[in-house]
Amino acid sequence: MRRILTLTLLTAALASPAAAETPTPLTDAQRPIRASGVGLNVADPERSKQFYTEVLGFKVAARVPAQGPAQEYLLGLTGDLRADTLIVVRRGEAQPGATTFGRIVLVVPDGAALAQRAVAAGRPAPKVAHGTNFITDPDGYTIELYQRPAARPGS
Numbered sequence: 036m037r038r039i040l041t042l043t044l045l046t047a048a049l050a051s052p053a054a055a056e057t058p059t060p061l062t063d064a065q066r067p068i069r070a071s072g073v074g075l076n077v078a079d080p081e082r083s084k085q086f087y088t089e090v091l092g093f094k095v096a097a098r099v100p101a102q103g104p105a106q107e108y109l110l111g112l113t114g115d116l117r118a119d120t121l122i123v124v125r126r127g128e129a130q131p132g133a134t135t136f137g138r139i140v141l142v143v144p145d146g147a148a149l150a151q152r153a154v155a156a157g158r159p160a161p162k163v164a165h166g167t168n169f170i171t172d173p174d175g176y177t178i179e180l181y182q183r184p185a186a187r188p189g190s
Contacts, residue, residue, distance in 0.1 A: 058156065062148065064148040065143070065145065065149045065152050066143075067141040067149070067180075069120075069141075070140070070141055071120065071181055072109075072122055073122055073139070073140065074125060074138040075122065075125070076125055076126075076127030076136075077126065077127065079126075080106065080107065080124050080125065080126050081105065083124040084124060087110045087122060088110065093110040093111060094111060094114035095109070095110060095114070096114050096119055096121060097116055106125060106126050107123060107124065109122075109123050110122045117183070123137070123140060125137060136176065138169070139176060139177070140178075140179045141178060141180055141181065144182070145182060146165075146168040146180040147163050147166070147182075149170075149180050150168035150169075150170055158171060167179060167180060167182050168182075
């Protein structure tokens with residue numbers, strides 16, 4: 036009798052609405068616009084930039100920071116930062132044989148809104164701030180929620 040009661044309670048708990056709930060729909064501020072590209076950690080951003088531009092024909096769409104030693108290059112096939120699917124090469128820890136994966140980059144209207152949704156779903160976020168945020172997927176891959184800067188007047 037105890038075993039039947041336990042199985043009945045377990046079955047009821049698994050079938051309860053709380054266990055079967057789906058997340059609320061994404062808001063417009065949370066919904067990604069498109070997958071922007073792939074972010075790669077590289078030992079030498081200058082060397083990688085040279086390879087992607089001179090060998091593969093990519094164009095530099097942006098450089099971060101704009102002045103001083105580059106930490107990151109955003110490379111695309113047209114050079115149009117807003118339209119290209121980009122390869123982002125960023126100074127970071129790279130394993131011999133190029134086996135290190137950097138991050139997945141998603142362009143979003145509101146990086147903080149989608150990061151907060153991920154945190155509410157149980158994903159850790161180091162810090163949720165206005166603009167671009169970083170979260171991880173269940174396997175530990177980093178996802179950059181890239182919020183584009185506001186367009187400047189006249190651009």
